[in-house]
Amino acid sequence: MSIQGWTFLIVGLTFALYIGIAIWARAATTKDFYVAGGGVSPLANGMATAADWMSAASFISMAGIISFIGRDGSVYLMGWTGGYVLLALLLAPYLRKFGKFTVPDFVGDRYYSTAARMVAVVCAVFISFTYVAGQMRGVGIVFSRFLSVEIETGVFIGMIIVFFYAVLGGMKGITYTQVAQYCVLIFAYLVPAIFISMLMTNNIIPQFGFGGTLASDPNVYLLDHLDGLSTELGFDAYTDGSKSTIDVFFITAALMLGTAGLPHVIVRFFTVKKVRDARISAGYALLFIAILYTTAPAVASFARANLLETVDNESYQEMPEWFSNWEDTGLIGFDDKNSDGLIQYTPDESTNELTIDQDIMVLANPEIAQLPNWVVGLVAAGGLAAALSTAAGLLLVISTSVARDLIRRTFVPDITQKRELLFARIAAGGAVIIAGYFGVNPPGFVAQTVAFAFGLAAASFFPAILLGIFSKTMNKEGAISGMVAGILFTAAYIIYFTFMNPEFNNADHWWFGISPEGIGALGMVVNLIIAVTVSRFTKNPPLNIRELIETIRIPRDLEK
Amino acid sequence: MLMKTKAQQYWRQNLIYLASLLGIWFVVSYGAGILFVDWLDQFRIGGFKLGFWFAQQGSMYVFVLLIFVYVYLMNRLDRKFEFDEV
Numbered sequence: 001m002s003i004q005g006w007t008f009l010i011v012g013l014t015f016a017l018y019i020g021i022a023i024w025a026r027a028a029t030t031k032d033f034y035v036a037g038g039g040v041s042p043l044a045n046g047m048a049t050a051a052d053w054m055s056a057a058s059f060i061s062m063a064g065i066i067s068f069i070g071r072d073g074s075v076y077l078m079g080w081t082g083g084y085v086l087l088a089l090l091l092a093p094y095l096r097k098f099g100k101f102t103v104p105d106f107v108g109d110r111y112y113s114t115a116a117r118m119v120a121v122v123c124a125v126f127i128s129f130t131y132v133a134g135q136m137r138g139v140g141i142v143f144s145r146f147l148s149v150e151i152e153t154g155v156f157i158g159m160i161i162v163f164f165y166a167v168l169g170g171m172k173g174i175t176y177t178q179v180a181q182y183c184v185l186i187f188a189y190l191v192p193a194i195f196i197s198m199l200m201t202n203n204i205i206p207q208f209g210f211g212g213t214l215a216s217d218p219n220v221y222l223l224d225h226l227d228g229l230s231t232e233l234g235f236d237a238y239t240d241g242s243k244s245t246i247d248v249f250f251i252t253a254a255l256m257l258g259t260a261g262l263p264h265v266i267v268r269f270f271t272v273k274k275v276r277d278a279r280i281s282a283g284y285a286l287l288f289i290a291i292l293y294t295t296a297p298a299v300a301s302f303a304r305a306n307l308l309e310t311v312d313n314e315s316y317q318e319m320p321e322w323f324s325n326w327e328d329t330g331l332i333g334f335d336d337k338n339s340d341g342l343i344q345y346t347p348d349e350s351t352n353e354l355t356i357d358q359d360i361m362v363l364a365n366p367e368i369a370q371l372p373n374w375v376v377g378l379v380a381a382g383g384l385a386a387a388l389s390t391a392a393g394l395l396l397v398i399s400t401s402v403a404r405d406l407i408r409r410t411f412v413p414d415i416t417q418k419r420e421l422l423f424a425r426i427a428a429g430g431a432v433i434i435a436g437y438f439g440v441n442p443p444g445f446v447a448q449t450v451a452f453a454f455g456l457a458a459a460s461f462f463p464a465i466l467l468g469i470f471s472k473t474m475n476k477e478g479a480i481s482g483m484v485a486g487i488l489f490t491a492a493y494i495i496y497f498t499f500m501n502p503e504f505n506n507a508d509h510w511w512f513g514i515s516p517e518g519i520g521a522l523g524m525v526v527n528l529i530i531a532v533t534v535s536r537f538t539k540n541p542p543l544n545i546r547e548l549i550e551t552i553r554i555p556r557d558l559e560k
Numbered sequence: 561m562l563m564k565t566k567a568q569q570y571w572r573q574n575l576i577y578l579a580s581l582l583g584i585w586f587v588v589s590y591g592a593g594i595l596f597v598d599w600l601d602q603f604r605i606g607g608f609k610l611g612f613w614f615a616q617q618g619s620m621y622v623f624v625l626l627i628f629v630y631v632y633l634m635n636r637l638d639r640k641f642e643f644d645e646v
Contacts, residue, residue: 081620084623088627275645279631286624553571555644
């Protein structure tokens, strides 16, 4: 069967599976819709969290980014996994004990204030929309690359699928489709990675092959070989960093703190039954994420070594078939500047003849390793699973924020459950349409908005929730002014350098050498300092709030 | 009153666990993977320079372990203070 045939078959089968699960897991109550009834098993929640978290960017782009920036890629690897340690130890168990449905629920109740709830709602909706636009775009891109349809058509198909299970099933439908999507995406990631590892290093485990010797020369380590190839062409050695230490430090911190503060991840821990389950499911989640995240840097180095060997000073005419296949899609470009018929690949723009899109490192892997056609179809299905699962989780946060935090808890407190559920469905539907619109017409600044989403989550939610649990004296005045100061500081810095004065966006102008990507970590410090200072000069929280804090710190319900 | 001191002791022990585990978390990622990465690169394990290994592999393995250790410690602590859920 052809690549196209296999892709249609595998993608079609996985979509049928997701729809089947959606019909089986319909939401009957608002509790089903918001937190899947609160009875999800820790293992299932771990898988769902992993799929929720790993987006199109993790699946398609991350290995490629690492293969171009070498050791500095660790900011993403550590940043997007280390946040789970913070989440598991500092937030998840206590939020589970608190026992309501959303992050604005917690912020509003803990800080006994509608204003605090509103700040949280605005942040949650803003963060989720910036994120979801990229996911819908990702769905469209996978469709267009593997099935030769227009990106718009791909976005539209993705919208219909997400609409179906998010609107019908709410969190319940999303949870069980995410479990299936995790299985699809991890299988699709590992199969080509294992084959490439065997091809390059004779080692079946990519994480070990990464540090092993070459299949072609058992006396040379892969990474030494890669360092040699890179420096020969004038690039930095692969295992050396080029970002400054302080910038790496702050970007990693911003991504970690942002990860722990992202509402669509936090809300997953409301779906399990007990505090104990919340703890262990954070462990499972990180384990499942780490399977992909420890494979990605191995794939990055294999792909980089393979690429440099294949193209360096070789004849353009003799390139393998995958080279011309991906040239057709525009992801590889060759411009013979000195007309010698050979490919020169260098860091110097005036002599470099090759342009390579980072996504190629994952997408073209099956062809580079000469794997059977069905593996290509599997990679397409995996990319779609990663994008759809993240999109659905984000859409749910938006719909919950509107139906519960705005309508039920702020404007119409006496709404019936049936009507609330209806509003939640309408809001989910509306969010799908808006997300689809941004998928078709992406705002020009998608890349910067990711820094934005993480920066804001780090500077707003993380400190507000942390102080809410660990400080009994933190009051509403402190928390609100902290959140507002953190957000304004972070947003101003990012907007100044990426939108207003992009020509100043370099280490000479940055404060302390911190790039906009890493400023959220400083924003969190600003939030903490302002919050603690303001709370010192204002009234302590009321007695019932201090009792609430004592309750959430202990797993068992006392006095019952 | 007795309940209250029990809860305080439980919380203090929890904070001690958090401080130790987050200390390790900081040392493997920000320490070995960022601040001392170049210095550690003079040592090797297999084909990896040690600092590079911490930055792209080792820190993540430790993160996973830390959460499971935390789960074990807290479940034990819950039972000891009879704060575990029934």
